Every structure is written in structure tokens, then in C-alpha cells.
Amino acid sequence: MMSDFPEGQELEQFIKRRRQKGLIWRSLFLLATTLGVLVLMVLLLTILNKTLGYVAVRYRMEPDELVVALYRTIMLDASQTQTLANPADLTRGLAADPDGVGIMARADFEATGQGLRVVPITDLSLQGVVVVVSEANTWLTDLTSLELMRLFTIATTWSELRPEWPQRPIHRWLPPASSPALHAFIAQVYGEDPRTQPTEALVAMLAMHLSPGAMRQIMAEKPLSARTHEDFYQLLVDRVMEPTILETWSFSESILNRKAIQARVAAMPDARLEFRRWITWDFITSPQSSRPEFAGVRTAILGSLWVVFITLLFAIPVGIGAAIYLEEYGSGGWLDQLIESNINNLAGVPSIIYGMLGLAVFVRALEPLTSGSLFGLVDPATSNGRTVLSAGLTLGLLILPLIIINAREAIRAVPQAFREASLGLGATQWQTIWSHVLPNALPGILTGSILAISRAFGETAPLVVVGASTAIFLDPHGPFSKFTVLPIQIYQWTSRPQAAFQNLAAAAIIVLLALLLVMNGLAVYLRHKYRRTY
Amino acid sequence: MMNTSSPYVIETQDLNVFYGDFHAVKNVQLRIEKHKITALIGPSGCGKSTVLRCFNRMNDFIPTARIQGRVLFHGKNIYDPDVDPVQVRRRIGMVFQKPNPFPKSIYDNVAWGAKINGFRGDLDQLVEESLRRAALWDEVKDKLDANGYSLSGGQQQRLCIARALAVKPEVILMDEPTSALDPIASLRIEELMVQLAEEYTIIVVTHNMQQAARVSDYTAFFTVDEHRTGYLEEFGPTPEIFTTPKSRITEDYITGRFG
Amino acid sequence: MTRERSAPEIHESLRKRPRWGETVIHGLLLVFAGLSIVTTLGIVLVLFSQALHFFARPEVSLARFLTESQWQPQIGHFGILVLINATLLTSLIAMVVALPTGLAIAIYLSEYASHRTRSILKPILEVLAGIPTVVYGYFALTFMTPLLQRLLGRDVVEVFNVASAGMVIGILILPLITSMAEDALSAVPYALREAAYGLGATRLETALKVVTPAAMSGLIAAFVVAISRAIGETMIVAIAAGAGPRNFKSWREALHHLALFNPFKGAETMTGHIVRISGGDISYESIDYDSLFAIGLTLFLITLLLNILSRRIVRRYREVY
Ligand SMILES: Nc1ncnc2c1ncn2[C@@H]1O[C@H](COP(=O)(O)OP(=O)(O)OP(=O)(O)O)[C@@H](O)[C@H]1O
């Protein structure tokens, strides 16, 4: 029998071709899948990459200069202090003064320091600068850094430092205020970061650089005693240092082009290169600000929480109620069918359409209600219906179909036998639902609701239409407040031309994603914990 | 070289099958004679389907399944690494318990397998010939474009047989081909099997004792041991198995006295 | 002690009584369920009435709405087609990205991947689906656009352009297409695959010639839902596609060098325009306000049509296996 199918040699070829084709396509499918995973990674990396990196900052007052200026003033104002511009003069004077102590550049000491000796500091190694005394001084053989700090500021007699030392006044010999040696001394002994200074030092710095009027105003806002260290530091940044971010670089650029960036910033007048983490506790707790250096997401997070709270209050009971009706009471009549197909249609309506509905109905038509004027609760900052309440209700309508669809599935999964058992004992329908159907469906309903809520949490477009505010500086505090939400904050920052806002947007995205992750984690946990056992 | 003169088309040597840790079938020694119908019978879960699916490597698709031993097709172990399972399945076709036509036209159902296997003859003729052999031609010749699912259950099963015939296999494996059918449709399939045995070697799994007795030339009786592992209890010409079984267990099963 | 009850007493005890609590609850739940219809009615009513407002203005006419090549309501141009064109461009690009990729991933997941691989990949897709769209917008602007600019040159690719927005929308709808397509493919009974393998088909032949055709209605429905989602997508286009409609003095100018369809230039879509215009404190009396609803109505009708279509397809061509 002659076969019409390939045989022998030909068959080999034929099979080989089919195998090759299979392999090629399989690789393509795999490639597409890898691509999908890759995209997710690139997406996350792109965003993370922007949350760290170099920035070029210009300060009105540089932070280290702030510290140095304070201690320079204190040191120069201390009793028995004299400054000599010429190191040779200082050497001569100090060598003849056994009660004296001085500060010199190490190079100057090595060049001119006859008759002087260096005092070793036990817990600090000073670079480029030395503490010197006359060779005639017999007691000063070593100093701790704490003693050193007091030696040039508040101490007046030697015995104040150590009781066994003479009870004679300290004579201080310093290089002039503008000398690098004094700068180096202060930076090493007292530090250069204002943040690490004691609160009193911060207050002193404020007082040094602000006018008495400005200080009075600050005290009027909130008494100094009620303020924390962090408050004072923030005031210093806002009012005295006043940083301006000139340019920012992403993490990868910072690593790869470090030399070029350093050269570039060196060429910028008055600019400093700093490595900045954009997600900080400050960022999360600071209110909105038009200056990227100070902007934070607290206002937006609170806005999001308020809006989602209203959404939840409205959509969860209504959604679950509707689901119960459709699953337990619905008879499949024309009305039920209409409702059912209608819900499916609503789930496919673009979210921005809900925004327009919210704008026309909640913001405009129901303004007396949503602005709170009906209850005499108008927020002084608001005069229209663009409030948390309008936004929450709009999102509520948006996620209602999702909640209904999910809840129906959960209710449907409860075995019919439970209902029959309950009804068979003479329970009414509602008793059956309340004590048998709902408890068993609850984990499923909860999981679906959390997912719907997290959808609401990330929604942007409808809230832009409903009228989230572009700039609000007061935290929302009720349903009738003006508001902004986290995604809108991200949208606005993304649309700004200055580079720093892109970094802020990236940081805010990470915050948003983290919050969503928590919610979804909760949903997964609930699903796992209450996994059905029947 | 294939030893085509041997009367045995398929031969298993110490065949063992595992699903993960579960030892499903142990030490099966079977010889399937050419152009004969061999029936595999036994209680549910004794591994009949498992053994049958070993004959054309359908177990490849069950990730946990593992095979030990050899299955010789004309003397060649089909589990050798140099064997292409796709070709094994072309030579050893299969008809399943539930009719499973493709959701395509009747014509395409029959022609599809031939097309992917590089058939270059007259397709129309092949379709007609296959449908005739499956005793379905007269019923569908006027509606070859109709969807395969528009047929009755029995017709669908014969369509699946026609589909298997169209790729010109040597052996046809049937796993309870009539269990989803009514008695009349079952009878037609049985007649068909007997006709087909003139040209093909047929191995059929069945739960129906009468069917095994009516159609098969050889019968293999499987059962399970205390670990629920299946094994071949008895194998021989059908008349012997049904009239003078050597094993007590076989006799109990055949006479319906089984557990 | 319980006393034997008389027949009339038993009859009396069986008599139907009103249960007010049950009735109230039933009614309340019906109201909740009915709220969805009120929502739909609300949407239709709001969009139609405000759009009517728009068309009732003396300077506006339906003919100009459908034929003009510019959208600038303040100066009397109302050509919705330029907005629709941008929407279709972004959606088309999105589908070109997402359709083959999504289908390929779905086939890989349902036909090739091991159980373990699937259990790793599906959550990744879910994560991708759960990321808010504004994040994708950021991604389009800060990654996709610079990438395109580097590949094709800054003079070709504008900062705001349709291509990067469209591609990122494609990434956005990828999980949607994939999961719906995978559902459709997995719903094909295993018996069909066995039948194909039993005839000597390879995995590829089984996947492409048996499983995929068998799942066709589900696949098409997935694509239609995805298109509808792409058309309604807002934040990505608002951030990355353009900050103004791509207007032309005349259609002739629009078609010159096919400028209308250039994917590397900016163009505002229907949704992008709505977001930008309504972002400020818009006056309820302005023509801008009314025009928003005319656009919204158009958008609503298009997506509604697509949604109905997808369900028709599923119902009409529901597979018989
Ligand atoms: N995919 C699988 N994974 C794990 N175990 C399996 C699998 N398929 C079958 N088994 C087990 O292997 C044993 C044999 O199964 P098989 O389907 O071969 O039995 P059978 O004899 O065909 O039964 P039936 O007459 O009911 O069809 C059974 O214990 C079954 O539970």
C-alpha cells in the first residue's frame, strides 16, 4: 500500500521542520512573558531610581557656616579672649602666658611655634589645627573633647575644668574670626551639621540670623518652650538656610557619572553637591508646599484617607446589600435582569465619566449638601461642593459595581445546603442570610471590598474632574473640607517642569504603592486565614 | 530494523507507573497481537487507563507521572530518548471515553490530523474513506460543514474514530469508548471495532463484561493489591478468561462476586 | 405539660402574617440594587442634558461638531474628530503592543508553563494590574519618552507624544488581556488537547490550531474589553500625550504628510482634554464646561457600544465543547 504520508527520509525532514517551528514559537511566547515581567521591573526601577541621588543645592546660608558662625561668636565673645592675625605674634604672646591656651593652624605651629607645646586631645584627632599652651604651663597635659568644648566657651577658670587645676582665669588666644584654622577647629570640635546641635544652639542660631520682629512672630505662633528640636531645625531650614535645589540626578546617574556631576556642580556658583534621599520621614509628615525642598505628602495622604473613608462608608453597605438582593431575593424577573446587565455595563464605563457625573450631581446640583451649608457646617476654606464628601461619593459610585460583582461571587459560593438547613428549621429568609449566608461569605466579600477600595485609592481622573484642589496647605479634617489625594499630588508634581518635582513624584509613588501593598497584603491574608473549610 | 514479522505489535516489559510517590501500576507484562482486539478489564482505579496511556505516551502530559520499564512497539522501546512521542502518537491513535470532537466542521475534524501530519493525497477522498470505515459516512455526507458538536453522542464517538483512522495508525487505543453512549450506539461501535480489527490492532478498556466477551480476542484482567497498586492478574485468550479463569480473583470479578 | 392542640388552633397557627421587618429589609436591599440603575440613568441624563446645552448654543452645530478640524471652543471651533483621532491613535498603538504580547503570554501560561511557573507569573500580572494609572503616566513621561527620544532623535519625538502614551497604555492593558485570554484558553477542555496530541500533533499545533480557535469568542471579548479600557484611559494620556488638541486649519493640511497621524507629536485625547479643562476652577456657565459633556457623551457612547458588543460576542459565540 503506497502511503500518502511522508515516510523515511522525507519524514525525518518533516518532523524536524515541525519541531523547529515549535521551538521558535515557544521561544517567542517565552520572550513575550519575559518582556512582561521585565516591564514591571523597569517600571519599579525607574521610579526607585528617582528617589535617591545627588542634588545640587544652593543655600542662602550654608548649614556648616551656620554652626561655625554661632560658635565663632561664642568663642570670640568669651572672657579673656584675644585674636591675633599674625601667628608669630600669637606664639610670642602665648609663650609668655602660662595661663593661656591657643588655637593655631598646624602648619603655623610647625613654622613658628617656639616655646609652645601641643595639647593632645584624648578622644579626638584634630586635622590641620592644634591646641597649644606655653611650655611654662605645667598642668595641661591632656584634654577630652568635652573639656575642650568648654575650655573655649563657658569656662572662665582652669579649676572649673578639673578641680586639681589652678584657680586662675583662662586666657584664650585665637586666630582671627575669618581664619580657616578657626573654621576647621569649630567644625571638628562642635560639628558642622545643625541637626546634631543641642536645641539651645538652634535657638541661638535662629536669634542670630532672624530680625527681632521675626523672632517675636515665631514665638507668637507657638511659644519656644512648646517647640521641639525638630521644629527649630525646620525653622532654621525654612527661614535661615533656605536651600534651593538647582538640579537633581537619579541614583544611576549619581553612581555612573559621579565625576562629571561633581565637576558640573563645582562650576555652579554657590552650589553644593548633596546626596539626597527623597523618601524621608519629613517627606511623609510635611504638608504640601510649592517649594520642592520642603514639600511633603501629609496633606495628600490625609485627603486620600478621608475620601476613601467616605467611599467605604457608602459603597460597602450598599454594594453588599445589592449583592444580597440579587443573589438571595432576586427572582430573575425582568427587573433583576435589567439590574444585572446594568451593573455589568457600569463596570465598563470609563472612570472619568463618573467624574463628570460627580461634578454635575454632587459638586453642582447637590452643592448645599456636599459643601455642608445645609447643616451650617461650611468649611471656611471652602465655598463650593468640591469637598471630600463629593469625592468620596463619586468614587463610591465608581467601585459599587466591583463590590457587587465580587460580593455576589462570595455569596454564591456559600453552599445551598446551609440555606436549606436554616430554612428547614423555620428561620425566615433574612435570619438565614444574616446568620448563615453572610458569615460564610464574609471573607470573600471582605477580600473583594479591599481590592475595590484599593482601586479607589489609586483613582485619579474622576477626582481631577470633581475638583481636587491644586494647592491646599491645610489638612482636611472632615467631609466638607477641600482636599487633594495622593494620586493627584503625583499627577501635579509630574506635570511640573522643575526636575525636583519629578523626584518628589517618584517618592510619592513609592508611598502610594506601599500603602496599596499593605491593603493587598491584608486582602491576601484574609483570603488565606479564612479559607473555607467546607 | 523493525521486526515486522513478529506477531506482537506492542509488548510491555516490567512496566511500572508512578504518580508522584503513588505507585499506580506495577510489573505489567503484556503482549498485544497484531490485528486482534485486546480488552483491558478490572475494577475502577486499577490502572487500566494508566496502562493504556503508556502505549502512546499520553502520560507525558501529566507532570507527576513517571514510567519505569519498557514499552516495545515492533521491538523498539517508545520511551527511548531518541523516540519522538509525536510520531508514536501518530502510529498509535487514541479514542477517548467521552467523545471529544474539535469545535470545527465534521470535514475539518477528520482532515485536521492528516493535514498536520503532512498528508498530500486527496483530502476529500481521505475524509470520505475514513468516515465510511467509521460507519458514519451515510449519516453525515450531506452536512460535512456542520460543527462536530451538532452530532449525537454516538455519532460524535464515531467521528472521533474516523478522525483517528484518517492519520492511518497501526494501533488504536480506546478508553471506555462506549461508556457515554446508549446501548444501541454502543452496539454500533462494537460492530465497528470488529470490522476495524481486520486492518488495525485494537486495545480497548471496558467496564462492560459482555462487551469484552463479545468483541475481544484477548483479555487482560487488572486488579489492585493492598497498597492500591494495580497489577495484571491474568492475561489470555478471551474465551479462556471468561470460561476457565486460572485465578480465583478473576473468576469472582467476572461472575460479579467481586468486592 | 403540653396539651394536645385542636385542629382550629393548628390552622390558626399556620395562617400567614405580615412580617414587617422582613418586608422593610427586602425593600431596602431592592433600593440598594436599584441604585445601579439610578447611577446609569444619572450618567445618561447628565451627559445628554449638558450636551444638549452645548448644542443649543447658537455658535455650535452638530455638523460642525462632526466635521471641523479644530477643537477650540473659546474661539468657536468644535471639531471633535481631532480629539477622537488622538484617542484612536493612542488606543491603536496600545493594542499593537498589548494584543500580540498578551496573547503570547496567555498561550505560554495556559499551554506551556508548568504549574510552578504559573503560580509565580500570575501574581506578577496581578501586581501589574493593581498599579494606579497615574504611575504609568509617570513612567511614560520619565522612561518611555526619553527612550524614544534617544532611539529616534529629539527632533523626531516631542516631549509630549502619542506614541509613548500609547505604548504605556499597552503595558497597562497587558495584564487585562492576558488574564482574560488565559481564562478563555484554560476554559477549553483538556479532552480537546488530548484528542490533538493523540493524532500526533505537537504542542504548538495543538495550541495554535485547536485551543486558540476553540477559545476564539473569549479571546475576542478580551480584546474588545481591552480596547474599551484603552479608549477610556485618562491619566497616561493626560500626563504624556499632549497638552492641547492637535488642531489643523483644514483637513487638507491635516492630511499633508499624514500629519494627523504622526505618533511622535503631541495630541490631546478626549479624556486628556476633559481632565485638563476641568482641572481648574471651571465656570459652570462657560462653553468649556458644556463642551466637556459633549465629549463625555461621545466617549460614553463609544465605550458602551464596545462593552455591549463584547458581551454579545461572548453570548452569541459561546463555545460548545
Ligand atoms: N493524574 C493523576 N495523578 C495522580 N494519580 C492518578 C492520576 N491519574 C490516575 N491516578 C491514580 O492512579 C490509579 C489508576 O488510575 P486509572 O485512571 O488508571 O484507573 P482506571 O483503572 O482507568 O479506573 P476507571 O475504571 O475508574 O477509569 C488510581 O488510583 C488513580 O487515583
Ligand SMILES: [Mg+2]
Ligand atoms: Mg479509566
